[in-house]
Amino acid sequence: MSKFQLSRRQTLAGLSAAGAMSVFGAPFSLSARAQDAQIKAVLGIIRLASQAPSFIAMERGYFKAENLDMEFKYFEAAQPMAVAIAGGDVDYGVTAMSGGLINLAEKNAVKVIGGSLQEEKGLAGQIILASNKAYEAGLTEPKHLAGKSFGITTAGSSFHFMAYKIAKANNIPLSEITLRPLQKVGAVVGALTSGQIDAWAIQPSIAKKMIAEGAAKQIGLVSDVAPDYQVTTVFTSTKNAAEERVKTEAFIRAYSKAIDDYNAALVDKTASAEEVDAIAKFVHKYVEMDLPFEQAKANLVNGAMRINKGLALSLGSVTEQLNWFKDEKMVKDTITSEMLFDTSYVKTI
The missing domain is CATH 3.40.190.10 (Periplasmic binding protein-like II)
Known part of the structure; x- marks a missing residue:
């Protein structure tokens, strides 16, 4: 009987506490509800080995672990991806800066929020x-x-x-x-x-x-000729960067975890042979699917380039690129770094 009474008291106390949190808007109740419903997100993809962390994060469930219901949308070039992000059809993109992307930033439609692939002395690179x-x-x-x-x-x-x-x-x-x-x-x-x-x-x-x-x-x-060249960047809509911080930070965490796996297996070569095989199999599902696995794996291993830890952004390199676009009259002189870059999400290097 006492056991039943204790259990009943605990139950009542729990209901009382839950009611209080509902009244006062406690974060526990909100986060519990948020975890029940995943946030839909779309990632722009070009089928290149440099996009490997996208595939790793999907296959290893890193997006899902961050409450992101991630969908891939495929493109053949960087510029149409930027247009899709500005229009809200795609949430995030990992590709090179283009004149089209910069012009969209001038219209307050997109922001570069991180860096990805980067040239590094000592690695084959491009x-x-x-x-x-x-x-x-x-x-x-x-x-x-x-x-x-x-x-x-x-x-x-x-x-x-x-x-x-x-x-x-x-x-x-x-x-x-x-x-x-x-x-x-x-x-x-x-x-x-x-x-x-x-x-x-x-x-x-x-x-x-x-x-x-x-x-x-x-x-x-x-x-x-360009030893610190920031080859690809991470970008999103200005609306996402400003108003969807929880979602955007979740994306960066999931992607960063996959970058660590990629660099360890293919760049720093600190991972086991089994891990290299696992990473290669994830990528082979999306890139060079027409090739036998061993050949695709060899292409991936031989062609690995550094992807910046934590999506750190080489601000010097991307600023040089912005200035080049201005000098070539492909974008307006009035476009500033502040219009293009949101450096509040990742480390700058």
């Missing part, structure tokens, strides 16, 4: 390639690019910026290199393979595959 035809004709080093053609997806893309950095490092006016906008990465691969363009620079997972297949020749490294 590779400068020449077509076999151009290589045989003497394009064996970047200093020979004057008078040659260089593939880009769109004007104002990361490929455009890399062409500028390569030209500047080799004292070549960019006007002496013919830029060929081909819209999609796949189209640039095809054009270089067939000799329709002379040169390109791309992430090592793609470049090393092309070299191994005899489709192109390596003539240099982007890290030699």
Whole structure:
């Protein structure tokens, strides 16, 4: 009987406390309700190995653990992804800064909130390639690019910026290199393979595959001309950055956990062979699915680049990119760093 009375007292006390918290709006009640319903979110994806943390976070349940019901939406280039984020169809994107993204920031539609892929001395990084035809004709080093053609997806893309950095490092006016906008990465691969363009620079997972297949020749490294280049950034809508802080911080935590897994397995090589296999299998579900696993794994391992811990942002590099876009008259001179970057979410380096 006493046992029943004690249990009853505890129950009543619990109900009383719950009622009080309901009246006074205690955070416990709110957080319990929040945990019951996951927050829907959409992440823009380009099917590249550099997006590996997106796939790891999805497959290992890191998004779900942060109460995010995450959906992937696929794109072929950075600019349309930025437009989708500004329009509210996509919540987050991890890709290169583009002129379109910066112009949307000027309209107070998007914000860069973090950094992802970055060049680092000592790692292969992005590779400068020449077509076999151009290589045989003497394009064996970047200093020979004057008078040659260089593939880009769109004007104002990361490929455009890399062409500028390569030209500047080799004292070549960019006007002496013919830029060929081909819209999609796949189209640039095809054009270089067939000799329709002379040169390109791309992430090592793609470049090393092309070299191994005899489709192109390596003539240099982007890290030699831009050693601290912030290749990709994390961005979201201005509305998300300002009004959805809980959701955005949850996304950053989940993604950061996946970055740690990626860097340990593929960059720092401190993980076990079993862990490397596991990471490769996650990525293979989304990238190079047409290849046998062992070949896709080799491409991933050989092409790994550093992804910034905690999505830290290289403010110097992205500011340089912003200034370049201004100098090239692709964005307005009036666009400021404050319009483009929200540095309240991650560490800046």
